[in-house]
Amino acid sequence: AGRVAGARLLASLPAVRYGLCVVLALYAAMLGYAAAQPPAAPQYADLAAWLPAHHLAAGLSGYHQANIVTLESGGAITLRPVTASDGGVRAYTWNASTAWFDQVAHAATFLVLTGARVPGSAGGSDMTTSQAVATFGRPARTYRYRGYLILVWPRGENLLARLG
Secondary structure: OHHHHHHHHHHOHHHHHHHHHHHHHHHHHHHHHHHHOOOOOOOOHHHHHHHHHOOOOEEEEOHHHHHHHHHHOOOOOEEEEEEEEOOEEEEOOOOOOHHHHOOOOOOOOEEEEEOOOOOOOOOOOOOOHHHHHHHHOOOOEEEEEOOEEEEEOOOOOOHHHHOO
């Protein structure tokens, strides 16, 4: 079998060589195309720009949005992570500082909820408006921006005081 297969392989060596060159050329073309594309905007950059434009600087959201938006804005916007719990909303303390939820030192006046189509919505997408209302009461305003639902309470209201 080795003599028969070896002879056939040697006979088809130029065809194999040309096929490998074609594959290499296609990979180079794909690499060139990908390198020529404009870079994608950072995740949640749209939300990080929208919030200060609406005078919203300190609030609550799911784990992913909280961390990324706070970092993306350089700390100008502080979102603290929360999660759904027993029909309400509670602080998400895994990988978070308890000082973030100190109602004397900090305040939060809004909550960002995400839709299923928003990238990285895990860790926050399970929260609902009814859970937010059960925990914080009725919001004063509601905004819809892309896949986000932003619930805003009056300025004097500190949502951190009502977290379970």
